[in-house]
Amino acid sequence: MSHTNDDGSKPEDGPFGTTSSYSTTRSDRTRQALDEFVLTPFSIIWSDVRARLGFLIIVCYLLLGTVGVALVHSPQPNETERMLAPLQLLQYPLGADALGRGIFAQLVHSTPAMLQIMLSGGLWVITVGTTLGMIAGYKGGKLDTAIMFTSDTVMMLPGLPLLILVVTILQPKSPIVLGFILSLTGWAGLARAIRSEILSLREANYVEASRIMGLDTGYILKNDLLPNIMPYVLINLVNSMKGMIFASMGLYFLGVLPFTNLNWGIMLNNAYQQSGALYTWEAAHWLLAPMLTVMILAFGLVMFAQGCDRLFNPRVRARHEKRTTTEESNTEDSPTVMESNY
Amino acid sequence: MNTRYLVKRALYALATIYVAVSLTFFLIRLLPGGPKTYIKNKLMKSQTSMSVEEINNLAAAYTNVYPDQPLHMQYLSYMTSAVQGDFGTSVWFGEPVSQVIWRAMPWTLFLSTTTLFLGLVIGIVVGGLMAYNEGGRFDIGMTTYTLISGSIPYYMLAILLIYVFGFMWGVFPTSGAYASGVEPGFNLPFMMSVAYHATLPITSMVLVAFGGTALGLRSNAISELGADYIRAARIRALPQHRIALRYVARNAILPMYTGIMMGIASVFGGSIILEQIFGYQGVGYIMFKATMSRDYPLMMGSFILVTVATVVGIFIADVTYGMVDPRIEAGGEGRESY
Numbered sequence: 001m002s003h004t005n006d007d008g009s010k011p012e013d014g015p016f017g018t019t020s021s022y023s024t025t026r027s028d029r030t031r032q033a034l035d036e037f038v039l040t041p042f043s044i045i046w047s048d049v050r051a052r053l054g055f056l057i058i059v060c061y062l063l064l065g066t067v068g069v070a071l072v073h074s075p076q077p078n079e080t081e082r083m084l085a086p087l088q089l090l091q092y093p094l095g096a097d098a099l100g101r102g103i104f105a106q107l108v109h110s111t112p113a114m115l116q117i118m119l120s121g122g123l124w125v126i127t128v129g130t131t132l133g134m135i136a137g138y139k140g141g142k143l144d145t146a147i148m149f150t151s152d153t154v155m156m157l158p159g160l161p162l163l164i165l166v167v168t169i170l171q172p173k174s175p176i177v178l179g180f181i182l183s184l185t186g187w188a189g190l191a192r193a194i195r196s197e198i199l200s201l202r203e204a205n206y207v208e209a210s211r212i213m214g215l216d217t218g219y220i221l222k223n224d225l226l227p228n229i230m231p232y233v234l235i236n237l238v239n240s241m242k243g244m245i246f247a248s249m250g251l252y253f254l255g256v257l258p259f260t261n262l263n264w265g266i267m268l269n270n271a272y273q274q275s276g277a278l279y280t281w282e283a284a285h286w287l288l289a290p291m292l293t294v295m296i297l298a299f300g301l302v303m304f305a306q307g308c309d310r311l312f313n314p315r316v317r318a319r320h321e322k323r324t325t326t327e328e329s330n331t332e333d334s335p336t337v338m339e340s341n342y
Numbered sequence: 343m344n345t346r347y348l349v350k351r352a353l354y355a356l357a358t359i360y361v362a363v364s365l366t367f368f369l370i371r372l373l374p375g376g377p378k379t380y381i382k383n384k385l386m387k388s389q390t391s392m393s394v395e396e397i398n399n400l401a402a403a404y405t406n407v408y409p410d411q412p413l414h415m416q417y418l419s420y421m422t423s424a425v426q427g428d429f430g431t432s433v434w435f436g437e438p439v440s441q442v443i444w445r446a447m448p449w450t451l452f453l454s455t456t457t458l459f460l461g462l463v464i465g466i467v468v469g470g471l472m473a474y475n476e477g478g479r480f481d482i483g484m485t486t487y488t489l490i491s492g493s494i495p496y497y498m499l500a501i502l503l504i505y506v507f508g509f510m511w512g513v514f515p516t517s518g519a520y521a522s523g524v525e526p527g528f529n530l531p532f533m534m535s536v537a538y539h540a541t542l543p544i545t546s547m548v549l550v551a552f553g554g555t556a557l558g559l560r561s562n563a564i565s566e567l568g569a570d571y572i573r574a575a576r577i578r579a580l581p582q583h584r585i586a587l588r589y590v591a592r593n594a595i596l597p598m599y600t601g602i603m604m605g606i607a608s609v610f611g612g613s614i615i616l617e618q619i620f621g622y623q624g625v626g627y628i629m630f631k632a633t634m635s636r637d638y639p640l641m642m643g644s645f646i647l648v649t650v651a652t653v654v655g656i657f658i659a660d661v662t663y664g665m666v667d668p669r670i671e672a673g674g675e676g677r678e679s680y
Contacts, residue, residue: 149357155604156358158652160611161629161645162365168633168641169369189604246495250615253497256633272501278509287505291498298493306489 051307057300065111072108075101075262086285095285098274103267103289110262110290113175114245120179121186121244126237129187130229133194134221138202148195151188159185163247164256173260182247183240190236197229231308238305242298249294264290351660355653362649366642367420370405371413380636381405381433404639406430429643434635439643443625447647449519450617450624453540454609457547462602464548465555470591472556473563481560488553497615500546504619507542514542517621543620547612551605558601562594592666599663606655610648625651 024032045051077099080089084096086103094103136147162185172178201207202225210220251257252265255273259266267290271283278287381401406423423429429439472481508516520526520535566572567590575585614626621627625644632640 149354152354153358153361156354156607156649156653156656157362158607158611158645158648160608160614161626161648162611164614164629164633165366165369165641165645168636242493250495250497254615254618254630254633268498268501278505281510284505287501291502294495294498295493298495299490302489302492 045307048307050303054300054302054304054307057296058304061111061115061297061300064108065115068108069112072105074109075105077101083282083286085282094289097267097270097286098283103286106262106267107264107289107293110264110267113261113263114248116175117179117182117248118241118244120176121182121248122179122237122241124180124183125186125190125240125244126233128183129190129236130194130226130233132187133191134198134225134229136191137195137198138217138221138225144195147191151191154185154188155192157185160247160250163251164254167251168256171258173258175261178248178257179244182244186240186243190240193236194229194232197232198225201225201228235305235308238301238308242301245294245298264293348661351657355657358653359646359650362646363421363424364417366646367417370638370642371416381638384433384636404431404433405642406639424646429646430639432632432637432640432643434632434637434640439640440647442628442640443644443647446623446625446628447651449622450610450613450626450648451651452536453543453616453622453624454606454613456540457544457551458605458609460544460548461551461605462555465552466559466591466595468552469556469559470563470586470594472560473567473590473594474586476560476564484556488557491550491553494550496547496550496612497619499550500543500616500619503542503546515539519622519624539622543616543622547609547616551609555598555601558598559594562597563590566590566593596666599659603656603659603663606659607652610652610655 045055080092080096080100080102082096082098082100084092084100086095087093088095092102092104094107096102097106132147132151136144163182166181166184167178170181172181204224207220207224210224248257249265249268252259252263253269253272255269257265268287271286271290272278274283381404382397385397385400406420406428411419427440429443431437432439432442435442468484472484475481504514504516507513515521515538519539520532521539524532524535526532572585572589575589613624614630616622617624617626618630625648629641629644629648631637632644
């Protein structure tokens with residue numbers, strides 16, 4: 001240890017190398033972060049047709065759920081002709097239901113609740129599934145056995161009947177609580193998948209190095225392992241959001257949830273239960289409108305998840321960086337290879 | 343076969359059933375304003391002449407939960423009666439829960455096993471063809487199909503099918519499991535009628551379900567096709583069908599086994615919405631009816647029995663997996679724990 005710090009102006013060297021002699025300013029860092037977390041992902045998403053389509057669809061629904069609610073007035077019974085056919089009146093582009101409520105307005109005013117269910121359910125599934133899966137895979141031993149035993153048990157429970165049971169007894173009114181309940185069984189499969197990803201990562205050299213340096217488990221999980229499985233986690237987030245929409249719509253359609261606010265599932269239930277609606281073609285628009293709304297959103301999510309694959313593909317990312325820094329414009333090698341999906 | 347593996351899976355199966363039964367007990371017992379209060383209120387309204395004590399006793403007889411005992415004793419007596427197949431009495435039907443469900447169970451089993459089987463076979467065949475035609479027109483067409491079918495929940499397809507084919511065109515029946523005129527039993531008209539009534543429910547689920555299997559098999563088969571042992575088999579001039587079936591198919595299907603087993607759980611679960619839409623009198627239909635009329639003993643009982651059916655299905659799949667795949671791990675691979 002011969003630290004010759006005689007001149008005083010030289011920054012002190014750490015045990016692992018020389019400390020950088022110049023520092024980045026705050027604006028530099030902001031710009032870098034902006035480039036890394038916003039601009040690069042965005043332009044990669046934009047360069048892939050599927051991801052672009054999915055992204056646009058999702059943005060449309062977000063706008064519908066925020067701006068749309070403010071612009072379109074909330075639907076009232078008897079505001080127009082009953083069972084008005086679509087494309088007749090400009091004010092009611094999708095026609096009206098048997099109570100004379102505008103269908104388009106109903107769709108728009110259902111969006112916020114559906115988005116909340118989707119987000120809250122998806123985030124719960126991801127948080128619980130990833131945390132437990134990572135701990136089980138990394139720690140091993142008794143903890144691993146216990147977590148896997150729990151998740152295997154949960155996976156074997158029939159999901160929908162369990163949800164119906166819990167939901168009937170608890171009668172959740174808030175969309176966020178409903179999302180939480182829907183995530184009760186969804187985490188188990190993800191935890192299992194994450195665990196097997198971690199099993200192959202835990203023996204990697206850099207993880208071994210962190211362990212030898214005595215870094216605590218939380219740090220290793222967060223900084224060494226999590227970034228590696230992030231793509232997988234995000235794709236699962238999008239997929240479980242789709243699952244949340246399907247499950248909540250199914251439950252609302254069955255009518256086991258309290259009908260507190262407007263909702264696509266309730267619309268479908270109304271159209272289906274309405275006596276005689278199923279016997280005429282006149283009610284087709286009423287039945288189809290909520291279905292198509294959900295299908296388009298689900299399609300957007302599926303497309304986005306597929307395109308997200310590229311976002312985390314280091315080769316695509318590197319090519320993008322090369323292009324933005326050196327302004328090369330050789331785009332002939334843009335990949336058209338089909339990525340295998342998970 | 344590996345006995346240790348079997349024992350482990352059997353323990354998992356028992357644990358799941360135990361969890362399901364305990365869950366129903368705690369839902370009945372602990373929730374304020376839950377099933378017990380509901381049944382009591384209902385009895386109080388209908389039978390005003392009874393004393394509070396009598397009503398308490400009757401509510402206890404319905405649910406098998408006796409509130410005057412200490413909690414662990416209640417739990418014990420609830421569990422023992424459940425093990426003996428006694429899930430209380432249905433408020434709606436006025437007969438034992440197990441009897442109601444026993445009548446409905448065969449229909450759900452028929453519907454879900456057929457769905458599962460068809461979904462798998464179609465998925466595997468289509469996925470295999472896609473892999474062999476990689477990049478071809480069939481591959482691209484089916485990939486598009488799976489993307490779209492993945493965005494449609496099965497119950498929406500069911501509603502569409504019953505609306506168009508059942509109500510509007512009248513090609514298929516809109517409710518029931520068989521026509522009212524035929525004699526149930528082992529005869530041709532009855533079986534034809536059953537198949538006819540099951541067509542729409544099965545179609546709606548299979549059309550949506552096989553896409554995922556096909557995609558999974560496609561990517562597995564493509565990576566197997568590039569493997570060295572396949573090239574070796576080709577060099578040895580083995581017949582094409584032998585390579586396809588014995589080499590590629592086997593290795594491509596095996597990794598999907600866990601997913602298939604999970605499919606059993608989702609098919610059983612999905613029967614609730616499906617049977618409700620098609621008025622098909624299976625366990626799902628019964629459970630929904632129980633839910634709507636707040637017939638808690640029947641709800642809990644059907645949940646337990648659907649769980650048991652699922653668990654048994656998964657257990658059977660597990661056991662057969664051990665027969666087809668010799669590489670089953672014995673568990674506890676001796677990894678270091680940190």
